[in-house]
Amino acid sequence: MKYFLHTDTCVDFLKGQSDDLRQAVENTAPTDIVITDIVAAELLTAAWLSSRRAKNQEQAQKLISHFQTVPFDRSCTQVYADMYAKLSKKEHSLGDSDLLTAAIVLAQGGVLVTSRKDDFAVIKGLQLEKWS
Numbered sequence: 483m484k485y486f487l488h489t490d491t492c493v494d495f496l497k498g499q500s501d502d503l504r505q506a507v508e509n510t511a512p513t514d515i516v517i518t519d520i521v522a523a524e525l526l527t528a529a530w531l532s533s534r535r536a537k538n539q540e541q542a543q544k545l546i547s548h549f550q551t552v553p554f555d556r557s558c559t560q561v562y563a564d565m566y567a568k569l570s571k572k573e574h575s576l577g578d579s580d581l582l583t584a585a586i587v588l589a590q591g592g593v594l595v596t597s598r599k600d601d602f603a604v605i606k607g608l609q610l611e612k613w614s
Contacts, residue, residue: 485515486552486587488596489524489579491613492517496541500614506595507613516550518586520579554582558589565605574604584608 487495494500495507507515525546529538554562562585569581576584584605587594593609596602602610 483514484552484590484592485510485611486583486590486592486594487515487517487521487549488583488594488598489521489528490597491595492521492525492545493528494597494614496545503614512549516552516592517546518583519551519553520583520586522546522551524579552586552590554586555589558582558585561585561589568606569604572604575601576604 491503494503498504525542526539529535529542532538562582565585565588566581569576580602584594584602588605588608593611594602595611595613597612597614599610599612602608
């Protein structure tokens with residue numbers, strides 16, 4: 483099973499705010515934990531916009547290089563289109579990056595690890611876990 487760390491989980495991990503999260507990462511095979519290219523881009527953008535740019539960019543790059551990154555590829559396009567069409571009729575708090583990430587996770591048959599389980603619960607079939 484592949485566990486896809488969402489941006490919020492990566493930020494929590496970088497901040498060292500959760501022993502449960504640290505233990506879950508340590509107890510999971512490194513090859514089973516991945517991040518999407520979307521999450522990598524969000525981490526680098528947040529670092530770039532932060533007041534401690536150099537330090538945060540270094541931390542983000544280190545985290546990104548530690549895990550395999552998974553792209554949004556052709557297999558994700560139909561998943562994204564179906565999901566977007568269904569959600570366009572519902573109220574939700576997910577942004578475009580969240581939806582792209584969810585499409586990758588669904589297409590890959592993985593589990594999204596996030597502290598925002600309630601937000602992502604509107605996506606039918608998306609497996610969710612909270613490690614922090």
